[in-house]
Amino acid sequence: xxxxxxxxxxxxxxxxxxxxxxxxxxxxxxxxxxxxxxxxxxxxxxxxxxxxxxxxxxxxxxxxxxxxxxxxxxxxxxxxxxxxxxxxxxxxxxxxxxxxxxxxxxxxxxxxxxxxxxxxxxxxxxxxxxxxxxxxxxxxxxxxxxxxxxxxxxxxxxxxxxxxxxxxxxxxxxxxxxxxxxxxxxxxxxxxxxxxxxxxxxxxxxxxxxxxxxxxxxxxxxxxxxxxxxxxxxxxxxxxxxxxxxxxxxxxxxxxxxxxxxxxxxxxxxxxxxxxxxxxxxxxxxxxxxxxxxxxxxxxxxxxxxxxxxxxxxxxxxxxxxxxxxxxxxxxxxxxxxxxxxxxxxxxxxxxxxxxxxxxxxxxxxxxxxxxxxxxxxxxxxxxxxxxxxxxxxxxxxxxxxxxxxxxxxxxxxxxxxxxxxxxxxxxxxxxxxxxxxxxxxxxxxxxxxxxxxxxxxxxxxxxxxxxxxxxxxxxxxxxxxxxxxxxxxxxxxxxxxxxxxxxxxxxxxxxxxxxxxxxxxxxxxxxxxxxxxxxxxxxxxxxxxxxxxxxxxxxxxxxxxxxxxxxxxxxxxxxxxxxxxxxxxxx
Ligand code: ATP
Ligand code: MG
Numbered sequence: 001x002x003x004x005x006x007x008x009x010x011x012x013x014x015x016x017x018x019x020x021x022x023x024x025x026x027x028x029x030x031x032x033x034x035x036x037x038x039x040x041x042x043x044x045x046x047x048x049x050x051x052x053x054x055x056x057x058x059x060x061x062x063x064x065x066x067x068x069x070x071x072x073x074x075x076x077x078x079x080x081x082x083x084x085x086x087x088x089x090x091x092x093x094x095x096x097x098x099x100x101x102x103x104x105x106x107x108x109x110x111x112x113x114x115x116x117x118x119x120x121x122x123x124x125x126x127x128x129x130x131x132x133x134x135x136x137x138x139x140x141x142x143x144x145x146x147x148x149x150x151x152x153x154x155x156x157x158x159x160x161x162x163x164x165x166x167x168x169x170x171x172x173x174x175x176x177x178x179x180x181x182x183x184x185x186x187x188x189x190x191x192x193x194x195x196x197x198x199x200x201x202x203x204x205x206x207x208x209x210x211x212x213x214x215x216x217x218x219x220x221x222x223x224x225x226x227x228x229x230x231x232x233x234x235x236x237x238x239x240x241x242x243x244x245x246x247x248x249x250x251x252x253x254x255x256x257x258x259x260x261x262x263x264x265x266x267x268x269x270x271x272x273x274x275x276x277x278x279x280x281x282x283x284x285x286x287x288x289x290x291x292x293x294x295x296x297x298x299x300x301x302x303x304x305x306x307x308x309x310x311x312x313x314x315x316x317x318x319x320x321x322x323x324x325x326x327x328x329x330x331x332x333x334x335x336x337x338x339x340x341x342x343x344x345x346x347x348x349x350x351x352x353x354x355x356x357x358x359x360x361x362x363x364x365x366x367x368x369x370x371x372x373x374x375x376x377x378x379x380x381x382x383x384x385x386x387x388x389x390x391x392x393x394x395x396x397x398x399x400x401x402x403x404x405x406x407x408x409x410x411x412x413x414x415x416x417x418x419x420x421x422x423x424x425x426x427x428x429x430x431x432x433x434x435x436x437x438x439x440x441x442x443x444x445x446x447x448x449x450x451x452x453x454x455x456x457x458x459x460x461x462x463x464x465x466x467x468x469x470x471x472x473x474x475x476x477x478x479x480x481x482x483x484x485x486x487x488x489x490x491x492x493x494x495x496x497x498x499x500x501x502x503x504x505x506x507x508x509x510x511x512x513x514x515x516x517x518x519x520x521x522x523x524x525x526x527x528x529x530x531x532x533x534x535x536x537x538x539x540x541x542x543x544x545x546x547x548x549x550x551x552x553x554x555x556x557x558x559x560x561x562x563x564x565x566x567x568x569x570x571x572x573x574x575x576x577x578x579x580x581x582x583x584x585x586x587x588x
Pocket of ligand 1: 039049050233234265272
């Protein structure tokens with residue numbers, strides 16, 4: 001592996017260049033950014049990119065970053081989402097400036113400014129239905145039609161807007177629109193709606209309001225209130241920037257905030273839309289927002305992805321205006337990159353095959369005189385406890401592994417008909433090193449009614465605890481767990497939750513459609529794309545020290561994968577581990 005693979009690249013994207021220039025020219029003396037989630041779902045990997053950017057640049061340039069909930073749409077929003085988003089941002093390792101902020105805390109101010117716009121002749125109340133408004137906006141060769149209320153007097157508009165606020169209208173009966181240009185080339189400038197009637201309870205403001213500002217109106221003004229210098233958002237807001245600028249100019253700020261757009265993160269096999277992720281939760285194809293297969297921060301945390309790995313990933317993918325799809329293996333690379341140097345080791349046998357060591361008692365009786373000096377072990381009541389570092393690369397303590405007469409090895413480590421190049425046990429190669437222990441030699445095996453090997457009888461070479469065998473070379477090393485002292489554990493193995501389009505056959509799609517004749521398009525999309533093997537539950541046996549893992553503690557299970565003790569379900573009596581990521585890098 002080269003150095004460039006190891007070290008994430010320098011951060012020098014176009015946004016950082018703009019900020020550097022703005023500080024150098026004196027346009028700004030310091031920078032203020034914000035991360036503005038709508039509390040209508042859980043944060044996902046796409047938001048992580050935005051969080052790393054907003055908090056990251058604030059940090060690097062000595063500025064601050066606010067956490068602001070863009071809570072202008074009460075029917076889709078909940079306090080539960082607010083709480084989880086706060087927890088996720090903190091878990092990712094970022095600290096927002098001061099208190100959490102809410103667009104809803106600015107509703108009084110936003111209302112006053114709407115009145116100001118009316119007084120300036122820049123806004124009017126429209127009684128057209130939502131359909132009429134859409135229709136009359138024109139476009140695609142169709143001319144626009146101004147609203148019958150477009151030229152109402154300022155006084156009429158003031159009275160009508162106040163009536164809107166006082167609950168005189170039902171939803172859809174009246175809206176406040178900015179008065180800009182019904183023939184503007186940018187549809188967003190054709191008198192956009194800035195307030196609508198919504199008789200809804202709000203998680204922050206309760207029942208105080210029955211009109212709510214639109215995001216496009218609330219967002220620039222919230223930025224202005226907070227003295228945001230660089231308002232960073234994804235490219236789909238580029239067409240909204242003229243309105244953003246219009247609003248802050250009309251209200252008249254000395255130092256207006258400015259919006260900059262970067263490309264959103266897309267990852268293969270991964271949905272980055274709260275709405276679609278919500279669908280997965282509602283359909284019950286995952287166990288919840290924090291299912292370890294979900295690309296939500298809550299899911300990735302439960303999956304065992306370290307926050308540092310997510311930050312490393314964001315640094316490596318960088319920020320630009322180019323659209324594209326990031327290879328999922330790049331995310332796994334970063335996760336592995338962090339886990340490599342921070343996890344303890346352990347042995348777990350996922351497909352147990354029993355091995356009885358026929359000469360166990362005689363072989364270990366004189367372990368003290370026969371072993372290599374540096375190996376630490378003790379014999380206690382027929383169990384040889386072998387001491388090993390928790391992590392061979394870290395000086396963080398030791399663990400004892402019990403070696404007993406009966407052990408389990410993995411079924412795939414003994415093949416009756418090995419493929420070419422197979423280096424583990426087979427009738428042609430009967431000797432192998434047990435990791436951290438003796439060299440084992442298979443003497444015979446039993447086969448069940450299905451022709452499957454059901455048990456091995458073996459012996460160990462008493463002189464090989466830490467020492468090389470004499471007069472021969474033994475190549476392979478396999479992991480193992482004591483059969484009598486190992487602990488049964490539930491282990492969850494994962495594949496991608498979703499297939500990519502090009503992994504689906506026409507036949508599969510047709511079958512799913514035929515089986516679900518009444519499903520809508522979104523549901524059909526999920527049903528066709530869901531990978532039925534995304535979760536596989538295995539009854540494994542783990543070395544005893546692993547059962548004492550703390551929830552969320554991460555390990556490298558030798559020769560298997562990185563695993564995390566499930567943060568919700570794991571206990572010492574019923575250990576549950578989730579696969580984090582494989583040991584080998586699949587990314588080129
Ligand atoms: P979703 O479609 O998942 O609801 P959103 O953009 O509507 O996403 P918000 O809560 O409004 O969700 O987003 C908060 C911030 O996160 C916004 O600035 C948005 O641009 C950014 N963001 C959302 N998705 C991505 C993504 N895939 N990549 C980068 N930034 C994103
Ligand atoms: Mg949004």
